[in-house]
Amino acid sequence: MDTRRLQFLVELSRLGSMRAVADVLGTTTSTVSQQIAALAAETGATLLERDGRRVRLTPAGRRLAEHAVTILAAVEAARVDLDPDAEPAGVVRVAGFGQAIRRSLLPVTAQLARQHPAVRLVVSEQEPGEALTKLLADDVDLALTYDYDLAPVSTDPTVASEPLWTTLWGLGVRADDVRRVRGTGTLSVLRAFKKHDWIGNPRNRADEDVIRTLASMAGFAPRFTHSADSLDLVEDLIAADGGVGLLPLDRPTRPDVTVLPLPDPEVRLRAYTCTRRGRDAWPPLALVLDLLRRGQPVSQGL
Template sequence: MDVRRLETLLMLSRLGSMRAVAEETHTTTSTVSQQIATLAREAGTPLIEPEGRRVRLTPAGRRLAEHAVTILAALEAARLDLDPSAEPAGTLRVAGFGTAIRRSLMPAMARLAVDHPGVRVRILEHEPAEALSRLAADDIDLALTYDFNLAPAPLDRTVVTQLLWSAEWALGVPAADPREAAPAPEVFARYRDHDWMVNSRGADDEQVVRTIASMAGFDPLITHRADSLALLQDLIVAGLGVGLLPADQETLPGVQLLPLKDPSPRLRTYAVVRAGRTGWPPLALLLNLLRTNSA
């Protein structure tokens, strides 16, 4: 099978339309269609099927696109092995939550722009569950996710996970409240009659809240759900409840952070890729930069 046709099929699986592939490759939709048709004849099976005015990959097309990732990565690795001076090139699709994008990905992208301009990065902001779903569907190449030590994410043998960094979290409460050091269950117990706030797009911090609250002997009343930590602080200032916040971030006037220990909740951030994909030079390069920046 022709490598360029495999690249075209893989691009079609990622971009979703022949027109998008044509624009990306500076060709025509007719050329893209001919390449896919020729590849289908070589494979001996249809690779695309109509879907309204567009096309989609058949099950065989999706399987071949999966193989194309491994094949093209192996070819790129071989090319670099034979010519170590060859420059990695390609487009990386990365999905992750905002903090990891700002703290880890953007510095790595700045380094890539200077040292490896042939490697481009496309960013999508997603919470972990959404990012991992897109990774499983091969809609992205890398997911930046998180979990909490008190709510660990389940292990998945289909992916490779690289720990980037971790951060302590604290309980955000009104600034006028007493600040007394105590184990986390005792701190939580002071707020058993308060409304509580958790993330609206993920269940991890809610699990942490419920775990510590159960140790304190009560079931927290989850009243508000917000994706934005800034909004959560606004709600605390307005007296609408309490919730978990990063212990190392600055707070608004009117908000204070109560340290938590025994147990101490920690958010852990990961770079996640599909198993067998780490050999693709652009992805390996980005993973190395993320690891270095997190050291």
């Protein structure tokens, strides 16, 4: 099997069209078609099928593309091992939640543009569950996810995750309502707002799970009336007397919103990088992961 042809199949699985593959690899659609046809002949499998006026991978094509990623990563790793000065090159697809994209990934994007222009990021904002689904479907190479220490999430055994950073969260309330609080403990803070509407996240239940856990300890059941996955919208809802909800302590807020600390027990968000096991040896992805590790201490917001 000619490993060079595997690259054409991998790019087709990533990009979805022969024209896009040709553009990325600097060749023609005819060459892409010929190389994949030759690969099909080598393997004795049907790799493509018609989908209207386009083509898509067959189940056999998708399986071979998954193997091809690992094969090409191993070949590239061997090449880099023999030629440590070789420059990584390729498109790294990333799905992650907004806070991690802004805080961790955008600085890496700028650094890549300056120092490693042959490596390009394609970024989509996704909540953790959505990002992991895309990772397992091989729609992305890297997922930036999070959970809370009070609501840990287990991942698929085929996924390798590494801590990226942590940050403390508090309870966002109207600034005028701070006077309601009679104590400094987490449960005292929550009890002061037990009759308020609460704001959840429609795309990730972890936020509500944390609030329900703490509210149970405080002796009440929160009434989730609103939902928003944008921190700016959570603030706007709070300011409009739409309720209370979790917000990061280290993020500046509008003047009429205050984030109250939740010191005991703490609410700590934990961010992670997630990849398919064995894929992190692919040089462009390995470079991005290394830049993420070096750009962020493991623990923040302490």
